[in-house]
Amino acid sequence: MTAAVEVRDLAKRYGRVQALGGVSLAVESGEFFALLGPNGAGKTTLISVLGGLALADAGSASIMGHDVRADFRAARRAVGIVPQEVVFDPFFTVRETLEFQSGYFGLRANGAWIDQLLERLALAPKAHANMRSLSGGMKRRVMVAQALVHRPPVIVLDEPTAGVDVELRQSLWQFVRDLNAAGHTIVLTTHYLEEAQQLCSRIAMMRDGRVVALDSTERLLAAFSERVLRVKLEGSSLPPALAGGAVDEGGGWWRLPVADVGHVENALARLREAGVAVANLEVSEPELEEVFVKIMRGEPGR
Amino acid sequence: MSTPAASGFPTLLKKEVARFWKVSFQTVAAPVLTTLLYLLVFSHALASHVQVFPGVTYVEFLIPGLAMMAVLQNAFANSSSSIIQSKLTGNMIFILLPPLSAGEIFAAYLLASMVRGLVVGIGVFAATMWLVPLPVREPMWAIAFALVASGMLGTMGIIAGIWSEKFDQLAAFQNFLVLPLTFLAGAFYSVHTLPPFWQAVSRLNPFFYAVDGFRYGFFAQSDVAPGASLAIATAAFAVLSWITLQLLRSGYKLRH
Numbered sequence: 001m002t003a004a005v006e007v008r009d010l011a012k013r014y015g016r017v018q019a020l021g022g023v024s025l026a027v028e029s030g031e032f033f034a035l036l037g038p039n040g041a042g043k044t045t046l047i048s049v050l051g052g053l054a055l056a057d058a059g060s061a062s063i064m065g066h067d068v069r070a071d072f073r074a075a076r077r078a079v080g081i082v083p084q085e086v087v088f089d090p091f092f093t094v095r096e097t098l099e100f101q102s103g104y105f106g107l108r109a110n111g112a113w114i115d116q117l118l119e120r121l122a123l124a125p126k127a128h129a130n131m132r133s134l135s136g137g138m139k140r141r142v143m144v145a146q147a148l149v150h151r152p153p154v155i156v157l158d159e160p161t162a163g164v165d166v167e168l169r170q171s172l173w174q175f176v177r178d179l180n181a182a183g184h185t186i187v188l189t190t191h192y193l194e195e196a197q198q199l200c201s202r203i204a205m206m207r208d209g210r211v212v213a214l215d216s217t218e219r220l221l222a223a224f225s226e227r228v229l230r231v232k233l234e235g236s237s238l239p240p241a242l243a244g245g246a247v248d249e250g251g252g253w254w255r256l257p258v259a260d261v262g263h264v265e266n267a268l269a270r271l272r273e274a275g276v277a278v279a280n281l282e283v284s285e286p287e288l289e290e291v292f293v294k295i296m297r298g299e300p301g302r
Numbered sequence: 303m304s305t306p307a308a309s310g311f312p313t314l315l316k317k318e319v320a321r322f323w324k325v326s327f328q329t330v331a332a333p334v335l336t337t338l339l340y341l342l343v344f345s346h347a348l349a350s351h352v353q354v355f356p357g358v359t360y361v362e363f364l365i366p367g368l369a370m371m372a373v374l375q376n377a378f379a380n381s382s383s384s385i386i387q388s389k390l391t392g393n394m395i396f397i398l399l400p401p402l403s404a405g406e407i408f409a410a411y412l413l414a415s416m417v418r419g420l421v422v423g424i425g426v427f428a429a430t431m432w433l434v435p436l437p438v439r440e441p442m443w444a445i446a447f448a449l450v451a452s453g454m455l456g457t458m459g460i461i462a463g464i465w466s467e468k469f470d471q472l473a474a475f476q477n478f479l480v481l482p483l484t485f486l487a488g489a490f491y492s493v494h495t496l497p498p499f500w501q502a503v504s505r506l507n508p509f510f511y512a513v514d515g516f517r518y519g520f521f522a523q524s525d526v527a528p529g530a531s532l533a534i535a536t537a538a539f540a541v542l543s544w545i546t547l548q549l550l551r552s553g554y555k556l557r558h
Binding site for chain 1: 307308309310312313314316317320321324325388391392393395396397398399400401402403553557558
Protein backbone atom coordinates (compact mmCIF):
# COMPACT_ATOMS: atom_id res chain seq x y z
CA MET A 1 0.00 0.00 0.00
CA THR A 2 1.20 3.52 -0.76
CA ALA A 3 2.16 5.53 2.29
CA ALA A 4 0.12 8.67 2.87
CA VAL A 5 3.31 10.59 3.56
CA GLU A 6 6.79 9.36 2.86
CA VAL A 7 9.99 11.31 3.32
CA ARG A 8 13.47 9.97 2.70
CA ASP A 9 16.76 11.51 3.80
CA LEU A 10 15.22 14.94 3.69
CA ALA A 11 17.75 17.70 4.30
CA LYS A 12 17.28 21.45 4.46
CA ARG A 13 19.65 24.15 5.58
CA TYR A 14 18.84 27.80 6.30
CA GLY A 15 22.16 29.63 6.41
CA ARG A 16 24.06 28.03 9.25
CA VAL A 17 21.06 26.21 10.67
CA GLN A 18 20.51 22.64 9.57
CA ALA A 19 16.72 22.65 9.84
CA LEU A 20 16.42 19.07 8.58
CA GLY A 21 19.38 16.76 8.78
CA GLY A 22 18.29 13.68 6.87
CA VAL A 23 14.75 12.90 7.97
CA SER A 24 13.11 9.66 6.90
CA LEU A 25 9.68 8.52 7.94
CA ALA A 26 6.47 7.14 6.55
CA VAL A 27 2.90 7.74 7.65
CA GLU A 28 0.48 5.04 6.60
CA SER A 29 -2.91 5.81 5.13
CA GLY A 30 -5.53 6.34 7.80
CA GLU A 31 -3.05 6.93 10.61
CA PHE A 32 -3.34 9.61 13.26
CA PHE A 33 0.29 10.59 13.49
CA ALA A 34 2.03 13.04 15.81
CA LEU A 35 5.18 14.94 15.01
CA LEU A 36 6.61 16.18 18.27
CA GLY A 37 9.68 18.09 19.27
CA PRO A 38 10.85 21.30 20.87
CA ASN A 39 10.75 24.60 18.99
CA GLY A 40 13.34 24.60 16.23
CA ALA A 41 13.34 20.81 15.91
CA GLY A 42 12.37 21.02 12.24
CA LYS A 43 8.70 20.06 12.41
CA THR A 44 7.43 23.12 10.58
CA THR A 45 10.21 22.88 7.99
CA LEU A 46 9.23 19.29 7.34
CA ILE A 47 5.58 20.28 6.92
CA SER A 48 6.60 23.16 4.65
CA VAL A 49 8.45 20.73 2.41
CA LEU A 50 5.37 18.50 2.25
CA GLY A 51 3.23 21.44 1.13
CA GLY A 52 5.78 22.88 -1.30
CA LEU A 53 6.27 25.99 0.85
CA ALA A 54 9.92 25.06 1.26
CA LEU A 55 12.18 23.27 -1.16
CA ALA A 56 14.44 20.62 0.32
CA ASP A 57 18.16 20.63 -0.43
CA ALA A 58 18.31 16.85 -0.63
CA GLY A 59 16.11 13.81 -0.22
CA SER A 60 12.58 13.21 -1.37
CA ALA A 61 9.07 13.65 -0.07
CA SER A 62 5.81 12.33 -1.40
CA ILE A 63 2.13 12.52 -0.54
CA MET A 64 -0.02 9.51 -1.47
CA GLY A 65 2.82 8.39 -3.71
CA HIS A 66 3.14 11.72 -5.55
CA ASP A 67 6.52 13.41 -5.33
CA VAL A 68 6.11 16.94 -3.97
CA ARG A 69 8.39 18.38 -6.68
CA ALA A 70 8.04 16.19 -9.77
CA ASP A 71 4.32 15.60 -9.35
CA PHE A 72 3.46 18.72 -7.36
CA ARG A 73 -0.09 19.08 -8.63
CA ALA A 74 -1.21 15.63 -7.50
CA ALA A 75 0.77 15.93 -4.27
CA ARG A 76 -0.80 19.28 -3.36
CA ARG A 77 -4.29 18.07 -4.22
CA ALA A 78 -3.71 15.21 -1.80
CA VAL A 79 -2.71 17.30 1.21
CA GLY A 80 -4.39 20.00 3.27
CA ILE A 81 -2.10 21.98 5.54
CA VAL A 82 -3.19 24.15 8.44
CA PRO A 83 -0.22 26.42 9.06
CA GLN A 84 0.88 27.44 12.51
CA GLU A 85 0.61 31.20 12.13
CA VAL A 86 -2.84 32.72 11.85
CA VAL A 87 -2.88 34.49 8.50
CA PHE A 88 -5.73 35.77 6.35
CA ASP A 89 -6.53 37.99 3.40
CA PRO A 90 -8.17 41.14 4.77
CA PHE A 91 -9.83 41.94 1.44
CA PHE A 92 -12.40 39.17 1.59
CA THR A 93 -15.20 37.58 3.59
CA VAL A 94 -15.09 34.08 5.08
CA ARG A 95 -17.11 32.62 2.24
CA GLU A 96 -15.15 34.41 -0.46
CA THR A 97 -11.95 33.14 1.13
CA LEU A 98 -13.20 29.55 0.93
CA GLU A 99 -14.56 29.96 -2.58
CA PHE A 100 -11.25 31.33 -3.81
CA GLN A 101 -9.38 28.55 -2.07
CA SER A 102 -11.62 25.98 -3.79
CA GLY A 103 -11.03 27.66 -7.12
CA TYR A 104 -7.25 27.49 -6.70
CA PHE A 105 -7.68 23.73 -6.57
CA GLY A 106 -9.76 23.85 -9.73
CA LEU A 107 -13.04 23.25 -7.89
CA ARG A 108 -15.71 25.57 -9.25
CA ALA A 109 -18.91 24.18 -7.74
CA ASN A 110 -17.91 23.44 -4.18
CA GLY A 111 -20.68 25.33 -2.40
CA ALA A 112 -22.26 22.37 -0.66
CA TRP A 113 -18.99 21.25 0.88
CA ILE A 114 -18.13 24.83 1.88
CA ASP A 115 -21.52 25.07 3.63
CA GLN A 116 -20.77 21.86 5.44
CA LEU A 117 -17.35 23.10 6.53
CA LEU A 118 -18.82 26.39 7.74
CA GLU A 119 -21.46 24.49 9.68
CA ARG A 120 -19.06 21.99 11.16
CA LEU A 121 -16.55 24.66 12.23
CA ALA A 122 -19.29 26.91 13.65
CA LEU A 123 -18.51 29.61 11.10
CA ALA A 124 -21.88 29.71 9.34
CA PRO A 125 -23.07 32.87 11.14
CA LYS A 126 -19.86 34.61 10.04
CA ALA A 127 -19.92 33.44 6.43
CA HIS A 128 -20.37 36.95 5.09
CA ALA A 129 -18.23 38.73 7.64
CA ASN A 130 -14.94 40.21 6.54
CA MET A 131 -11.92 38.19 7.69
CA ARG A 132 -10.62 41.23 9.56
CA SER A 133 -13.63 41.26 11.88
CA LEU A 134 -13.13 37.69 13.15
CA SER A 135 -11.58 36.72 16.46
CA GLY A 136 -8.30 34.83 16.46
CA GLY A 137 -10.02 31.52 17.13
CA MET A 138 -12.41 32.06 14.23
CA LYS A 139 -9.59 32.96 11.87
CA ARG A 140 -7.89 29.73 12.84
CA ARG A 141 -11.06 27.79 12.08
CA VAL A 142 -11.24 29.46 8.67
CA MET A 143 -7.70 28.23 8.08
CA VAL A 144 -8.82 24.71 8.96
CA ALA A 145 -11.67 25.08 6.48
CA GLN A 146 -9.27 26.41 3.83
CA ALA A 147 -7.08 23.33 4.28
CA LEU A 148 -10.09 21.08 3.80
CA VAL A 149 -11.87 22.74 0.84
CA HIS A 150 -10.41 20.21 -1.59
CA ARG A 151 -11.16 17.20 0.66
CA PRO A 152 -7.55 16.11 0.88
CA PRO A 153 -6.87 12.51 1.95
CA VAL A 154 -3.97 13.77 4.09
CA ILE A 155 -4.46 16.57 6.61
CA VAL A 156 -1.52 18.21 8.33
CA LEU A 157 -2.14 20.42 11.34
CA ASP A 158 0.80 22.47 12.58
CA GLU A 159 0.04 23.35 16.20
CA PRO A 160 -3.63 23.98 15.55
CA THR A 161 -4.46 24.49 19.21
CA ALA A 162 -1.74 26.94 20.20
CA GLY A 163 -3.48 29.76 22.04
CA VAL A 164 -6.93 28.30 21.43
CA ASP A 165 -9.53 28.14 24.20
CA VAL A 166 -10.61 24.83 25.71
CA GLU A 167 -14.02 24.64 24.07
CA LEU A 168 -12.71 25.32 20.60
CA ARG A 169 -9.86 22.90 21.14
CA GLN A 170 -12.25 20.11 22.02
CA SER A 171 -14.61 20.76 19.14
CA LEU A 172 -11.66 20.96 16.79
CA TRP A 173 -10.33 17.62 17.99
CA GLN A 174 -13.73 16.05 17.65
CA PHE A 175 -13.88 17.25 14.07
CA VAL A 176 -10.37 15.96 13.34
CA ARG A 177 -11.22 12.61 14.96
CA ASP A 178 -14.29 12.35 12.73
CA LEU A 179 -12.18 13.10 9.68
CA ASN A 180 -9.74 10.41 10.74
CA ALA A 181 -12.61 7.97 11.27
CA ALA A 182 -13.81 8.82 7.76
CA GLY A 183 -10.46 7.67 6.40
CA HIS A 184 -8.35 10.82 6.33
CA THR A 185 -4.75 10.52 7.40
CA ILE A 186 -3.91 13.07 10.08
CA VAL A 187 -0.46 14.43 10.83
CA LEU A 188 -0.31 16.69 13.83
CA THR A 189 2.26 18.76 15.64
CA THR A 190 1.49 20.07 19.06
CA HIS A 191 3.14 21.17 22.27
CA TYR A 192 0.25 19.73 24.28
CA LEU A 193 1.60 16.25 24.77
CA GLU A 194 -1.51 14.93 26.45
CA GLU A 195 -3.41 15.74 23.25
CA ALA A 196 -0.94 13.74 21.19
CA GLN A 197 -1.11 10.87 23.67
CA GLN A 198 -4.89 10.74 23.51
CA LEU A 199 -5.27 11.17 19.77
CA CYS A 200 -2.31 9.70 17.97
CA SER A 201 -1.55 6.07 17.32
CA ARG A 202 2.03 6.71 16.25
CA ILE A 203 4.56 9.36 17.13
CA ALA A 204 7.77 10.71 15.66
CA MET A 205 9.91 12.87 17.89
CA MET A 206 12.33 15.29 16.34
CA ARG A 207 15.29 17.17 17.72
CA ASP A 208 17.76 19.37 15.86
CA GLY A 209 16.40 18.37 12.47
CA ARG A 210 16.48 14.63 13.09
CA VAL A 211 13.97 11.98 14.03
CA VAL A 212 15.09 10.69 17.43
CA ALA A 213 12.16 8.39 18.11
CA LEU A 214 9.52 6.82 15.91
CA ASP A 215 7.13 4.24 17.23
CA SER A 216 3.57 3.53 18.27
CA THR A 217 2.36 5.64 21.17
CA GLU A 218 1.87 2.49 23.21
CA ARG A 219 5.39 1.20 22.73
CA LEU A 220 6.96 4.59 23.41
CA LEU A 221 5.02 4.84 26.67
CA ALA A 222 6.01 1.31 27.64
CA ALA A 223 9.65 1.94 26.86
CA PHE A 224 10.12 5.32 28.45
CA SER A 225 7.43 5.79 31.02
CA GLU A 226 5.97 3.63 33.74
CA ARG A 227 3.07 3.30 36.04
CA VAL A 228 4.15 4.57 39.43
CA LEU A 229 2.71 4.01 42.89
CA ARG A 230 3.37 6.88 45.25
CA VAL A 231 2.76 6.20 48.92
CA LYS A 232 3.05 8.42 51.95
CA LEU A 233 4.09 6.38 54.93
CA GLU A 234 3.33 7.34 58.49
CA GLY A 235 6.46 7.50 60.58
CA SER A 236 8.16 4.30 59.54
CA SER A 237 10.38 3.68 56.52
CA LEU A 238 9.92 1.39 53.58
CA PRO A 239 10.14 -2.38 54.24
CA PRO A 240 13.29 -3.88 52.64
CA ALA A 241 11.18 -6.13 50.44
CA LEU A 242 9.99 -3.06 48.51
CA ALA A 243 13.25 -1.15 48.49
CA GLY A 244 14.33 -2.29 45.00
CA GLY A 245 13.69 0.51 42.54
CA ALA A 246 11.98 2.70 45.13
CA VAL A 247 12.80 6.38 45.35
CA ASP A 248 12.53 8.42 48.51
CA GLU A 249 10.85 11.65 47.50
CA GLY A 250 11.06 13.12 51.01
CA GLY A 251 8.29 14.10 53.39
CA GLY A 252 7.39 10.45 53.84
CA TRP A 253 6.56 10.00 50.14
CA TRP A 254 7.99 7.03 48.29
CA ARG A 255 7.82 6.27 44.65
CA LEU A 256 7.52 2.63 43.60
CA PRO A 257 7.55 1.42 40.00
CA VAL A 258 4.59 -0.88 39.32
CA ALA A 259 4.21 -2.67 36.01
CA ASP A 260 0.51 -3.40 36.43
CA VAL A 261 -2.36 -3.33 38.87
CA GLY A 262 -1.27 -6.66 40.40
CA HIS A 263 1.92 -5.03 41.58
CA VAL A 264 -0.02 -2.31 43.34
CA GLU A 265 -1.96 -4.85 45.38
CA ASN A 266 1.21 -6.73 46.08
CA ALA A 267 3.04 -3.63 47.32
CA LEU A 268 0.17 -2.63 49.56
CA ALA A 269 0.00 -6.17 50.99
CA ARG A 270 3.71 -6.02 51.82
CA LEU A 271 3.25 -2.70 53.59
CA ARG A 272 0.39 -4.12 55.62
CA GLU A 273 2.42 -7.21 56.53
CA ALA A 274 5.25 -4.99 57.71
CA GLY A 275 2.81 -3.02 59.82
CA VAL A 276 3.51 0.22 57.98
CA ALA A 277 0.58 2.61 57.91
CA VAL A 278 -0.16 4.28 54.58
CA ALA A 279 -1.36 7.85 55.02
CA ASN A 280 -1.93 8.58 51.35
CA LEU A 281 -1.38 6.98 47.97
CA GLU A 282 -1.74 7.63 44.27
CA VAL A 283 -1.13 5.68 41.10
CA SER A 284 0.07 7.60 38.08
CA GLU A 285 -0.28 6.33 34.55
CA PRO A 286 2.56 6.48 31.98
CA GLU A 287 2.80 9.92 30.45
CA LEU A 288 4.00 11.04 27.09
CA GLU A 289 5.55 14.07 28.73
CA GLU A 290 7.95 11.81 30.57
CA VAL A 291 8.73 9.95 27.35
CA PHE A 292 9.36 13.26 25.61
CA VAL A 293 11.68 14.58 28.31
CA LYS A 294 13.68 11.37 28.42
CA ILE A 295 14.05 11.15 24.66
CA MET A 296 15.06 14.79 24.39
CA ARG A 297 17.70 14.17 27.07
CA GLY A 298 18.92 11.21 25.08
CA GLU A 299 18.10 8.64 27.76
CA PRO A 300 17.78 5.07 26.54
CA GLY A 301 14.42 3.32 26.76
CA ARG A 302 13.76 -0.08 28.22
CA MET B 303 -9.80 12.32 -5.85
CA SER B 304 -9.87 11.34 -9.49
CA THR B 305 -11.98 14.30 -10.59
CA PRO B 306 -10.57 15.96 -13.71
CA ALA B 307 -8.15 18.61 -12.58
CA ALA B 308 -9.26 22.07 -13.67
CA SER B 309 -6.75 24.89 -13.44
CA GLY B 310 -6.74 27.28 -10.51
CA PHE B 311 -5.63 30.11 -12.80
CA PRO B 312 -9.07 31.65 -13.52
CA THR B 313 -9.79 31.89 -9.80
CA LEU B 314 -6.46 33.49 -9.01
CA LEU B 315 -7.03 36.00 -11.79
CA LYS B 316 -10.53 36.70 -10.49
CA LYS B 317 -9.21 37.15 -6.97
CA GLU B 318 -6.46 39.51 -8.11
CA VAL B 319 -8.95 41.62 -10.06
CA ALA B 320 -11.43 41.56 -7.14
CA ARG B 321 -8.65 42.68 -4.81
CA PHE B 322 -8.14 45.99 -6.56
CA TRP B 323 -11.75 46.38 -7.64
CA LYS B 324 -12.95 46.22 -4.02
CA VAL B 325 -10.88 49.30 -3.33
CA SER B 326 -11.33 50.89 -6.75
CA PHE B 327 -11.64 54.33 -5.23
CA GLN B 328 -7.93 54.13 -4.36
CA THR B 329 -6.79 51.91 -7.18
CA VAL B 330 -8.68 53.40 -10.12
CA ALA B 331 -10.35 56.69 -9.24
CA ALA B 332 -7.32 58.13 -7.42
CA PRO B 333 -4.80 57.59 -10.24
CA VAL B 334 -7.29 58.94 -12.79
CA LEU B 335 -7.64 62.09 -10.68
CA THR B 336 -3.85 62.41 -10.30
CA THR B 337 -3.47 62.16 -14.06
CA LEU B 338 -6.11 64.84 -14.61
CA LEU B 339 -4.23 67.12 -12.23
CA TYR B 340 -1.01 66.57 -14.16
CA LEU B 341 -2.88 67.37 -17.31
CA LEU B 342 -4.35 70.55 -15.88
CA VAL B 343 -1.06 71.82 -14.47
CA PHE B 344 1.26 70.86 -17.29
CA SER B 345 -1.03 71.88 -20.11
CA HIS B 346 -1.27 75.37 -18.64
CA ALA B 347 2.32 75.70 -17.54
CA LEU B 348 4.00 74.26 -20.59
CA ALA B 349 1.62 74.77 -23.48
CA SER B 350 3.53 77.75 -24.81
CA HIS B 351 7.01 76.33 -24.17
CA VAL B 352 6.91 72.86 -25.62
CA GLN B 353 6.91 72.19 -29.32
CA VAL B 354 5.42 68.94 -30.37
CA PHE B 355 4.12 67.40 -33.55
CA PRO B 356 2.76 69.64 -36.30
CA GLY B 357 -1.01 69.96 -36.15
CA VAL B 358 -1.19 68.57 -32.61
CA THR B 359 -1.82 70.88 -29.66
CA TYR B 360 0.18 70.37 -26.50
CA VAL B 361 -2.89 69.28 -24.51
CA GLU B 362 -3.73 66.69 -27.15
CA PHE B 363 -0.14 65.53 -27.16
CA LEU B 364 -0.11 65.27 -23.39
CA ILE B 365 -3.21 63.10 -22.94
CA PRO B 366 -1.99 59.81 -24.48
CA GLY B 367 1.38 60.22 -22.76
CA LEU B 368 -0.17 60.81 -19.37
CA ALA B 369 -2.67 57.99 -19.92
CA MET B 370 0.21 55.65 -20.77
CA MET B 371 2.10 56.82 -17.71
CA ALA B 372 -0.93 55.93 -15.59
CA VAL B 373 -1.19 52.54 -17.30
CA LEU B 374 2.48 51.83 -16.58
CA GLN B 375 2.39 52.93 -12.95
CA ASN B 376 -0.84 51.15 -12.12
CA ALA B 377 0.08 47.90 -13.81
CA PHE B 378 3.25 47.93 -11.72
CA ALA B 379 1.43 48.91 -8.55
CA ASN B 380 -1.09 46.09 -8.86
CA SER B 381 1.14 43.04 -8.94
CA SER B 382 3.86 44.50 -6.74
CA SER B 383 1.53 45.63 -3.95
CA SER B 384 -0.50 42.43 -4.04
CA ILE B 385 2.57 40.22 -3.73
CA ILE B 386 4.34 42.24 -1.06
CA GLN B 387 1.16 42.46 1.01
CA SER B 388 0.61 38.73 0.72
CA LYS B 389 4.21 38.07 1.66
CA LEU B 390 4.21 40.41 4.64
CA THR B 391 0.84 39.29 6.00
CA GLY B 392 1.73 35.67 5.32
CA ASN B 393 -1.34 34.88 3.24
CA MET B 394 0.88 34.08 0.23
CA ILE B 395 0.76 30.49 1.51
CA PHE B 396 -2.83 30.25 0.28
CA ILE B 397 -1.49 30.76 -3.25
CA LEU B 398 1.58 28.58 -2.73
CA LEU B 399 -0.18 25.53 -1.25
CA PRO B 400 -2.65 24.87 -4.11
CA PRO B 401 -1.57 23.04 -7.27
CA LEU B 402 -0.79 26.24 -9.19
CA SER B 403 2.23 26.15 -11.49
CA ALA B 404 4.70 29.01 -11.89
CA GLY B 405 3.10 29.76 -15.26
CA GLU B 406 -0.40 29.94 -13.83
CA ILE B 407 0.65 32.22 -10.97
CA PHE B 408 2.55 34.41 -13.43
CA ALA B 409 -0.36 34.64 -15.86
CA ALA B 410 -2.90 35.50 -13.17
CA TYR B 411 -0.84 38.28 -11.55
CA LEU B 412 0.19 39.60 -14.96
CA LEU B 413 -3.32 39.73 -16.43
CA ALA B 414 -4.80 41.31 -13.31
CA SER B 415 -2.10 44.01 -13.50
CA MET B 416 -2.88 44.60 -17.15
CA VAL B 417 -6.57 44.90 -16.34
CA ARG B 418 -5.83 47.46 -13.62
CA GLY B 419 -3.49 49.45 -15.89
CA LEU B 420 -5.94 49.42 -18.77
CA VAL B 421 -8.94 50.32 -16.60
CA VAL B 422 -7.06 53.35 -15.27
CA GLY B 423 -5.96 54.27 -18.79
CA ILE B 424 -9.52 54.03 -20.08
CA GLY B 425 -10.61 56.09 -17.08
CA VAL B 426 -8.24 58.88 -18.11
CA PHE B 427 -9.67 58.95 -21.63
CA ALA B 428 -13.23 58.74 -20.34
CA ALA B 429 -12.59 61.78 -18.15
CA THR B 430 -10.80 63.86 -20.80
CA MET B 431 -12.72 63.02 -23.96
CA TRP B 432 -15.43 65.56 -23.06
CA LEU B 433 -12.90 68.35 -22.78
CA VAL B 434 -10.34 67.43 -25.41
CA PRO B 435 -11.61 65.08 -28.09
CA LEU B 436 -8.67 63.18 -29.55
CA PRO B 437 -8.29 61.67 -32.99
CA VAL B 438 -7.60 57.93 -32.98
CA ARG B 439 -5.91 57.44 -36.33
CA GLU B 440 -4.34 54.04 -35.68
CA PRO B 441 -6.41 52.30 -32.97
CA MET B 442 -4.73 48.92 -33.41
CA TRP B 443 -1.34 50.44 -32.62
CA ALA B 444 -2.75 52.12 -29.53
CA ILE B 445 -4.24 48.86 -28.31
CA ALA B 446 -1.07 46.89 -29.03
CA PHE B 447 1.09 49.35 -27.10
CA ALA B 448 -1.35 49.51 -24.21
CA LEU B 449 -1.25 45.71 -23.91
CA VAL B 450 2.50 45.35 -24.20
CA ALA B 451 3.23 48.26 -21.89
CA SER B 452 0.84 47.12 -19.17
CA GLY B 453 2.27 43.62 -19.51
CA MET B 454 5.82 44.90 -19.22
CA LEU B 455 5.06 46.75 -15.99
CA GLY B 456 2.87 43.94 -14.66
CA THR B 457 5.87 41.60 -14.87
CA MET B 458 8.16 44.23 -13.35
CA GLY B 459 5.67 44.48 -10.50
CA ILE B 460 5.80 40.73 -9.94
CA ILE B 461 9.61 40.83 -9.86
CA ALA B 462 9.62 43.78 -7.46
CA GLY B 463 7.03 42.12 -5.23
CA ILE B 464 8.97 38.87 -5.09
CA TRP B 465 12.31 40.59 -4.52
CA SER B 466 11.17 43.07 -1.86
CA GLU B 467 11.09 41.92 1.72
CA LYS B 468 9.79 45.18 3.13
CA PHE B 469 7.59 48.00 1.90
CA ASP B 470 10.68 50.26 1.94
CA GLN B 471 12.37 48.11 -0.62
CA LEU B 472 9.33 48.11 -2.84
CA ALA B 473 9.08 51.88 -2.45
CA ALA B 474 12.74 52.17 -3.47
CA PHE B 475 12.07 50.06 -6.56
CA GLN B 476 9.12 52.31 -7.36
CA ASN B 477 10.78 55.65 -6.60
CA PHE B 478 14.23 55.00 -8.03
CA LEU B 479 13.35 52.91 -11.05
CA VAL B 480 9.72 52.96 -12.12
CA LEU B 481 8.98 56.61 -11.43
CA PRO B 482 12.10 58.05 -13.15
CA LEU B 483 11.65 55.75 -16.13
CA THR B 484 8.00 56.75 -16.53
CA PHE B 485 8.69 60.47 -16.10
CA LEU B 486 11.56 60.33 -18.56
CA ALA B 487 9.57 58.32 -21.07
CA GLY B 488 8.49 61.41 -22.95
CA ALA B 489 4.98 61.81 -21.61
CA PHE B 490 5.51 65.56 -21.29
CA TYR B 491 7.66 66.26 -24.31
CA SER B 492 8.74 64.97 -27.67
CA VAL B 493 12.28 63.61 -27.42
CA HIS B 494 13.20 65.56 -30.53
CA THR B 495 13.13 68.68 -28.41
CA LEU B 496 15.85 67.25 -26.14
CA PRO B 497 19.62 67.76 -26.60
CA PRO B 498 21.25 64.83 -28.48
CA PHE B 499 22.73 63.30 -25.31
CA TRP B 500 19.36 63.10 -23.57
CA GLN B 501 17.74 61.84 -26.74
CA ALA B 502 20.22 58.96 -26.73
CA VAL B 503 19.56 58.29 -23.03
CA SER B 504 15.81 58.31 -23.66
CA ARG B 505 16.25 55.63 -26.27
CA LEU B 506 17.66 53.29 -23.63
CA ASN B 507 14.43 53.54 -21.69
CA PRO B 508 11.94 50.86 -22.77
CA PHE B 509 9.07 52.95 -21.38
CA PHE B 510 9.87 55.64 -23.93
CA TYR B 511 8.89 53.29 -26.76
CA ALA B 512 5.62 52.47 -25.01
CA VAL B 513 4.69 56.14 -24.70
CA ASP B 514 5.88 57.10 -28.17
CA GLY B 515 4.23 54.16 -29.90
CA PHE B 516 1.00 54.61 -27.98
CA ARG B 517 0.88 58.23 -29.10
CA TYR B 518 1.31 57.07 -32.69
CA GLY B 519 -2.01 55.28 -32.31
CA PHE B 520 -3.68 58.67 -31.89
CA PHE B 521 -1.78 61.06 -34.14
CA ALA B 522 -0.10 58.70 -36.62
CA GLN B 523 3.06 60.63 -35.77
CA SER B 524 5.87 59.57 -33.48
CA ASP B 525 9.56 60.05 -32.70
CA VAL B 526 10.38 56.44 -33.56
CA ALA B 527 8.74 54.21 -36.17
CA PRO B 528 5.92 52.34 -34.34
CA GLY B 529 6.99 48.93 -35.62
CA ALA B 530 10.46 49.39 -34.12
CA SER B 531 8.98 50.69 -30.86
CA LEU B 532 6.62 47.74 -30.60
CA ALA B 533 9.45 45.30 -31.29
CA ILE B 534 11.61 46.85 -28.57
CA ALA B 535 8.78 47.04 -26.02
CA THR B 536 7.75 43.47 -26.80
CA ALA B 537 11.34 42.28 -26.45
CA ALA B 538 11.59 44.00 -23.05
CA PHE B 539 8.30 42.40 -22.03
CA ALA B 540 9.54 38.98 -23.17
CA VAL B 541 12.82 39.26 -21.26
CA LEU B 542 11.05 40.43 -18.10
CA SER B 543 8.52 37.60 -18.45
CA TRP B 544 11.27 35.05 -18.80
CA ILE B 545 13.03 36.38 -15.69
CA THR B 546 9.77 36.38 -13.74
CA LEU B 547 9.00 32.80 -14.72
CA GLN B 548 12.48 31.69 -13.67
CA LEU B 549 12.04 33.39 -10.30
CA LEU B 550 8.66 31.74 -9.79
CA ARG B 551 9.93 28.33 -10.88
CA SER B 552 12.91 28.49 -8.56
CA GLY B 553 10.72 29.57 -5.67
CA TYR B 554 13.03 32.58 -5.13
CA LYS B 555 11.99 34.36 -1.91
CA LEU B 556 8.61 32.64 -2.01
CA ARG B 557 9.26 28.97 -1.36
CA HIS B 558 12.01 29.13 1.22
